[in-house]
Amino acid sequence: MRGSQVPVSTTDQRLLDSRGSTDWLHADPWRVMRITSEFVNGFGALTELGPAVSVFGSARTAPDAPAYRLGEEVGRALVEAGYAVITGGGPGAMEAANKGAREAGGTSVGLGIELPFEAGLNPHVDLGVNFRYFFARKTMFVKYACGFIVLPGGFGTLDELFEAVTLVQTQKVTSFPIVLVGSEYWGGLLGWLRDTAAAAGTISEKDLSLLTLTDDPHEAVRVVVEADRASARGTAEPTTPAG
Ligand SMILES: C/C(=C\CNc1ncnc2c1ncn2[C@@H]1O[C@H](COP(=O)(O)O)[C@@H](O)[C@H]1O)CO
Numbered sequence: 001m002r003g004s005q006v007p008v009s010t011t012d013q014r015l016l017d018s019r020g021s022t023d024w025l026h027a028d029p030w031r032v033m034r035i036t037s038e039f040v041n042g043f044g045a046l047t048e049l050g051p052a053v054s055v056f057g058s059a060r061t062a063p064d065a066p067a068y069r070l071g072e073e074v075g076r077a078l079v080e081a082g083y084a085v086i087t088g089g090g091p092g093a094m095e096a097a098n099k100g101a102r103e104a105g106g107t108s109v110g111l112g113i114e115l116p117f118e119a120g121l122n123p124h125v126d127l128g129v130n131f132r133y134f135f136a137r138k139t140m141f142v143k144y145a146c147g148f149i150v151l152p153g154g155f156g157t158l159d160e161l162f163e164a165v166t167l168v169q170t171q172k173v174t175s176f177p178i179v180l181v182g183s184e185y186w187g188g189l190l191g192w193l194r195d196t197a198a199a200a201g202t203i204s205e206k207d208l209s210l211l212t213l214t215d216d217p218h219e220a221v222r223v224v225v226e227a228d229r230a231s232a233r234g235t236a237e238p239t240t241p242a243g
Pocket residue numbers: 055056057058059060087088089090091094112113115117118119152153154155156157158160
């Protein structure tokens with residue numbers, strides 16, 4: 001380049017110069033880099049985790065609530081069956097599952113999320129990864145787990161549950177078991193899915209079988225373990241697309 005074509009500054013010069021506008025920090029191309037780094041960090045931290053199950057449940061479950069005890073038992077039983085436990089790393093049911101896993105001597109994973117009222121990872125997480133973006137974090141819950149166990153929970157839990165069911169229903173993920181623990185809590189929702197959604201044809205009867213309901217944490221783990229073994233043998237039930 002010659003004359004007017006010669007740039008007024010070099011690329012290195014612009015990189016090394018800290019003066020000037022910082023608007024780029026809040027622009028989408030920069031966010032793409034941050035998003036990419038969340039996937040890279042997540043994949044890097046979890047690739048060698050081994051067999052694992054994601055456990056979801058309310059951030060508000062109190063330590064003296066029956067659902068907390070359920071979470072602890074699920075965490076413990078998963079470890080005894082040879083699985084690491086992945087949770088959202090927060091309080092409540094997440095903490096309970098991490099506690100059970102840790103006390104049983106297993107791998108206790110927490111995938112934390114940046115929230116305005118975030119309290120940080122619970123003290124029972126041994127392997128923690130923090131995320132800014134829900135969608136990057138949700139990829140990890142699915143990619144590194146061979147099943148989902150869902151304790152009583154609110155919007156966050158419902159979001160995770162229905163994302164999992166949708167991924168299986170649409171065959172976007174290799175079929176894996178989704179077990180709801182707590183018939184008193186989940187019974188109404190399953191009834192609505194059967195009597196309203198399936199009856200209206202918005203889901204198929206077969207879709208209902210994508211969810212298993214139990215009150216027994218050991219039964220929840222047994223369902224996941226059996227599905228995992230069947231999948232390893234290549235005898236898992238294939239899912240059919242919705243409709
Ligand atoms: C509400 C409070 C803290 C929230 N902290 C969370 N930390 C980590 N993960 C969370 C948190 N809140 C929601 N999640 C995710 O959603 C599910 C629980 O949501 P729910 O609405 O409480 O059912 C859970 O599985 C997480 O992945 C202060 O107490």
